[in-house]
Amino acid sequence: MTDDATPDDTYSTGEIRTVALAVIAGIFFGGVATGVAFPTLPLLDERLVISTVMLSVILSANRIARLFMNTPAGTVIDRVGARTPMILGLFTQALAPFGYIAGLRTPPIILGTIPGFGEVSLPGVVFVLARTFWGLGSAFVFIGAFATITYVTTSENRGRWVGYMRGGQSLGFPTGLILGGLLTDVASMEIAFFTAGILALIAGTVATFVLPDVHAGADTRSAKLGEVPALLRGQPTVLLIGFGNFTVRFLWGGIILSTLARFADFHGLELAVLEAAGISGVVMGVGVLTMGGTTVGTGWISDMVSDRTLLTVPAFLSMGAGFLLIAYVPTIESLFGALVLIGAGMGAAAPAMLAILGDLTPGDELGRMGGVYQVLGDVGLSLGPLIALPAVDSWFGYQLTYVLCAVLVCSCLLIVSLPLLRNPDVTTSTAKAD
Numbered sequence: 001m002t003d004d005a006t007p008d009d010t011y012s013t014g015e016i017r018t019v020a021l022a023v024i025a026g027i028f029f030g031g032v033a034t035g036v037a038f039p040t041l042p043l044l045d046e047r048l049v050i051s052t053v054m055l056s057v058i059l060s061a062n063r064i065a066r067l068f069m070n071t072p073a074g075t076v077i078d079r080v081g082a083r084t085p086m087i088l089g090l091f092t093q094a095l096a097p098f099g100y101i102a103g104l105r106t107p108p109i110i111l112g113t114i115p116g117f118g119e120v121s122l123p124g125v126v127f128v129l130a131r132t133f134w135g136l137g138s139a140f141v142f143i144g145a146f147a148t149i150t151y152v153t154t155s156e157n158r159g160r161w162v163g164y165m166r167g168g169q170s171l172g173f174p175t176g177l178i179l180g181g182l183l184t185d186v187a188s189m190e191i192a193f194f195t196a197g198i199l200a201l202i203a204g205t206v207a208t209f210v211l212p213d214v215h216a217g218a219d220t221r222s223a224k225l226g227e228v229p230a231l232l233r234g235q236p237t238v239l240l241i242g243f244g245n246f247t248v249r250f251l252w253g254g255i256i257l258s259t260l261a262r263f264a265d266f267h268g269l270e271l272a273v274l275e276a277a278g279i280s281g282v283v284m285g286v287g288v289l290t291m292g293g294t295t296v297g298t299g300w301i302s303d304m305v306s307d308r309t310l311l312t313v314p315a316f317l318s319m320g321a322g323f324l325l326i327a328y329v330p331t332i333e334s335l336f337g338a339l340v341l342i343g344a345g346m347g348a349a350a351p352a353m354l355a356i357l358g359d360l361t362p363g364d365e366l367g368r369m370g371g372v373y374q375v376l377g378d379v380g381l382s383l384g385p386l387i388a389l390p391a392v393d394s395w396f397g398y399q400l401t402y403v404l405c406a407v408l409v410c411s412c413l414l415i416v417s418l419p420l421l422r423n424p425d426v427t428t429s430t431a432k433a434d
Contacts, residue, residue: 010154011152011153013157015152016152016153016157016161018212019148019149019152019212020149020152020161020164020165021210022207022210022211022212023145023148023149023165023211024164024165024168024169025206025207025210026086026087026090026141026145026203026204026206026207026210026211027141027142027145027165027168027169027172027203028168028169028171028172028203029172029199029200029202029203029206030090030093030138030141030169030172030199030200030203031168031169031171031172031173031175031176032172032173032175032176032179032196032199032203033093033094033097033176033196033197033199033200033203034134034172034173034176034196035172035173035175035176035177035178035179035180035285035288036097036176036177036179036180036183036192036193036195036196036199037096037097037100037176037180037192037193037196039177039180039181039184039192039261039278039280039281039284040180040181040184040189040192040193041058041059042055042059042257042258042259042261042262042280042389043261043262044058044127044189047104047123048103048108048121048123048124048127049108049110049119049121049123049124050118050119050120050121050123050124051117051118051119052118052389052390052393053117053118053389053390054117054118054119054120054121054124055389056258056385056386056388056389056390057117057128057386058124058127058128058131059131059258059385060381060382060383060384060385060386061127061128061131061132061135062096062131062132062134062135062138063135063253063378063381063382063384063385064132064135064378064382065131065132065133065134065135065136065139066135066136066138066139066374066378066381067135067375067378067379067382069135069136069139069140070139070143070371070372070374070375070378071368071371071372071375072371073085073089073139073140073143073144073367073371074143074367074368074369074370074371074372074374075367075368075371076140076367077140077143077144077147077367077370078147078367078368079367081213082143082144082145082147082148082213082367083144083148083211083212083213084213085140085144086140086141086144086145086148086207086211087204087207087208087211088137088140089136089137089138089139089140089141089144090137090141090200090203090204090207091137091201091204092133092134092136092137092140093133093134093137093138093141093200093203093204094137094197094200094201094203094204095130095133095134095137096130096131096133096134096137096196096197096200097130097193097194097195097196097197097200098130098193098194098197099126099127099129099130099131099133100127100130100189100193100196101190101193101194101197102126102130103123103124103126103127103130104123104189104190104193106122106123106126107122107123108121108122108123109121109122110122111125139371139374142370142374143367143370143371143374145165145169146165146354146358146370146373147367147370149161149162149165149358150162150358150370153358155358155359156303157303158303158355158358158359159298159299159300159301159302159303159308159351159352159355160296160299160300160302160303161299162299162351162354162355162358163295163296163297163298163299163300163302163351163355164296164299166292166295166299166350166351166354167292167293167295167296167299167347167351168292171288171289171292173288175285176196176199177281177282177284177285177288178281178282178285179192179195179281180192180195180196180281181278181279181280181281181282181285182278182281183195184278184281185278237356237360237420238357238360238369238372238373239376240415240416240419240420241353241356241357241373241416241420242372242373242375242376242377243376243412243415243416244312244349244353244412244415244416245350245353245373245374245376245377245380246376246377246379246380247380247408247409247411247412247416248319248346248349248350248377248380248409249377249378249380249381249384250379250380250381250383250384250408251319251323251342251380251384251405251408251409252342252346253380253381253384254380254381254382254383254384254385254387254388255384255387255388255401255402255405256284256287256339256342257284257385258384258385258388258389259388259389259392259398259401260280260283260284261279261280262389262392262393263280263326263330263392263398264279264280264283264335266392266398267330269330269331269332269335279332279335283335283336283339284339286336286339286340286343287339287340287342287343288343289343290339290340290343290344290347291343291344291346291347291350292347293347294343294344294346294347294348295347295348295350295351297347298311298347298348298351298352299351299355302351302352302355307420307421308352308353308355308356308359309352309356309417309420309421310421311348311349311352312348312349312352312353312412312416312417312420313413313417314345314348315344315345315346315347315348315349315352316345316349316409316410316412316413316416316417317345317410317413318341318342318344318345318348319341319342319345319346319349319406319409320345320406320407320409320410321341321406322337322338322339322340322341322342322345323338323342323402323403323405323406323409324402324403324406325337325338325341326338326402327398327399327400327401327402327403327406328399330398345409349412353416354373356420357369357370357373388401
């Protein structure tokens with residue numbers, strides 16, 4: 001609910017809690033399913049008979065598909081409400097892990113060679129299609145969750161409930177990362193992917209039974225990806241918030257998730273019986289657990305301060321320090337410490353930016369503006385894997401790549417934090433009444 005809503009539209013704390021728990025239940029299992037698959041995907045180039053560039057395309061396919069689906073998904077949600085689109089999105093996501101299994105069992109037939117991409121195999125194409133389905137479904141899931149939580153809250157309690165939503169999503173993901181890494185090392189890739197598919201089906205089933213429809217939708221305007229610049233001109237502050245989302249998604253979902261398993265393998269890092277996949281799963285899981293805990297705490301704090309933007313300053317500094325630690329101290333101990341710093345920074349920055357977006361967005365535009373925010377994040381998620389693997393393998397090496405990541409995240413202090421701190425609309429929208 002936006003802040004200009006009538007008193008009759010106000011939801012009680014109990015009603016908000018019921019809606020939020022329903023949303024979190026669906027996205028938690030979806031997050032677990034996402035995490036299960038990720039420790040394995042960056043290690044599939046040899047098994048699928050594909051080049052490093054083609055592997056990057058597989059890692060980015062879901063983000064690219066979601067990039068084009070975000071604004072149409074936002075329009076659909078503004079028209080019909082969030083419940084049905086979100087449920088359909090969860091079940092669409094569930095198709096992807098079973099597609100991974102099909103890809104692993106597909107004969108390694110080489111379909112041809114594309115200049116700049118290298119060899120393209122039939123299993124690689126199957127994986128691209130499976131990742132595309134995941135991306136299409138996830139557009140409806142994220143935007144539906146954002147619209148639902150924002151609609152039922154006000155600027156005085158939005159931070160804590162956005163924090164709970166993102167915290168639940170974050171806690172699902174590391175659970176999946178750890179489970180996926182362990183299943184791959186002690187069982188097989190097929191078992192890991194099958195587990196991801198079952199969990200994704202559970203997410204859709206849970207949402208079907210418990211997700212309420214708090215906003216039936218009334219807007220009839222449509223939006224496409226090409227209309228994003230016009231939408232940003234109408235809400236220029238969203239561009240600043242979106243750049244922060246771009247950076248966070250580019251660095252975490254692009255660089256860290258795409259390179260950490262290979263980083264561990266490159267430096268020969270081992271932990272008990274775990275090798276590259278298991279180590280990356282556990283370390284990333286620790287980072288996201290930190291992120292989830294920080295997200296919840298930050299949500300509460302952002303409702304108490306005069307300007308949520310204040311929280312982004314230590315957040316970006318923490319992320320920058322984490323990347324420098326990975327760059328210069330490539331040990332197991334420093335890897336855990338770095339992921340804690342990066343996870344804490346993301347946990348502070350992401351909910352604050354999302355709550356600011358909700359504060360500034362009218363209720364009948366939550367779907368579209370949530371879609372625009374997600375577009376900018378997905379640009380980062382899509383570019384990240386495409387750049388990450390060539391950067392560490394061919395262009396810069398691991399150390400310089402992570403140093404450049406630290407520079408990028410610290411640039412957000414000038415591009416995001418400073419302008420928002422000087423924006424009276426942001427301060428006013430989050431200030432508390434005396």
